[in-house]
């Protein structure tokens with residue numbers, strides 16, 4: 260594929276994907292990156308410096324990343340012209356080069372463009388949003404025992420109310436849908452039909468099954484004790500309730516799970532370790548209090564798109580905040596890593612915010628490539644900097660005796676602690 264504005268590094272090679280979806284990673288893989296809006300300009304260069312330092316230290320020049328900038332959001336408008344937010348060649352590059360990383364992208368509230376982040380996930384069918392939540396020793400937390408929070412969120416990334424199927428109040432489209440619901444479907448409970456906006460929440464069996472399958476497989480591969488389906492199925496019976504029922508059915512059918520005390524909770528033996536994995540469920544509002552009161556009861560979490568969005572930030576707060584919350588968007592072959600947080604516009608360009616969320620997303624990326632030595636160095640660097648209390652403003656304001664450093668200064672501290 261030839262690109263217009265994207266410069267493919269001449270000294271890099273494309274990552275290959277085998278038939279079983281495992282990766283063939285050359286020693287100099289091309290990794291596309293989107294700088295991101297807002298604080299993207301601060302955190303993305305720091306992430307790259309940290310990754311390059313870890314790879315250099317781990318492999319002494321035998322391996323290196325060939326970074327390739329691709330564009331989305333405000334920068335795409337500057338590079339491709341006004342009104343171009345997500346160029347086709349950006350999507351093509353993410354597909355062609357298989358593994359990429361992105362900074363946050365702005366989504367206006369109420370009107371304007373729809374989320375580019377959601378568009379990337381949908382266009383590339385990156386159906387898993389994987390967000391591990393772990394505690395780094397010394398990080399300030401509102402909990403007394405933050406080390407008990409150790410969960411891995413599998414958030415469905417392609418459907419739900421997050422799919423963006425909605426029409427504004429009083430538009431001809433909303434009127435038409437409301438009219439259809441009232442006359443053809445016998446719906447009488449739209450309280451203010453003249454002034455209601457309408458949103459549609461699709462949740463499918465296929466979408467649920469592929470997400471829950473990945474979550475259970477992760478629990479098997481990583482020797483985790485439970486998978487919890489988090490839903491609001493008491494109220495939204497045929498979307499969130501169906502998510503729970505399809506999830507349990509899959510656990511029984513594909514993993515041989517047997518009901519516990521008549522169900523619906525069930526369990527099976529991990530074929531790799533011989534240990535038991537429990538598949539259970541909890542209603543989303545109760546879950547949000549349980550994670551504060553009894554976080555040790557939860558391990559792998561499988562949930563719908565909107566619940567997963569809320570849960571990601573809530574759990575991040577328990578271990579230090581969204582400044583240190585990493586993530587990945589995954590299909591069977593393509594992986595795009597990104598921070599959990601957004602563009603934090605009030606801090607943009609100030610070299611102030613915490614780059615850890617993106618650095619730890621890059622750590623997940625290195626592990627995904629099989630470059631575990633470099634990934635371990637990144638973890639050691641981040642852990643060491645935090646343990647030494649050399650931290651950015653967000654952690655410094657909650658810590659006794661911290662040395663507050665800039666975004667780039669924290670990157671240097673990570674490198675020094677590798």
Ligand SMILES: NC(=O)C1=CN([C@@H]2O[C@H](COP(=O)(O)OP(=O)(O)OC[C@H]3O[C@@H](n4cnc5c(N)ncnc54)[C@H](OP(=O)(O)O)[C@@H]3O)[C@@H](O)[C@H]2O)C=CC1
Nearest residue numbers: 363364365366367376581582599600601602603612613653
């Ligand atoms: N995947 C993506 O690209 C995402 C994009 N967004 C978009 O980002 C924009 C802004 O969203 P908003 O709701 O303000 O949420 P943000 O996540 O951007 O920021 C909210 C607050 O979180 C804290 N925070 C965020 N990032 C960091 C960091 N790296 N280091 C330290 N603290 C941090 C700051 O808290 P404090 O003020 O206390 O210092 C900040 O004010 C919106 O357009 C939204 O749609 C949002 C989420 C994800």
Ligand SMILES: O=C(O)CCC(=O)C(=O)O
Nearest residue numbers: 365366374376377568599
């Ligand atoms: O797309 C956005 O602007 C917000 C997305 C978000 O909050 C998330 O994915 O966690």
Ligand SMILES: [Mg+2]
Nearest residue numbers: 568571572599
């Ligand atoms: Mg979010």
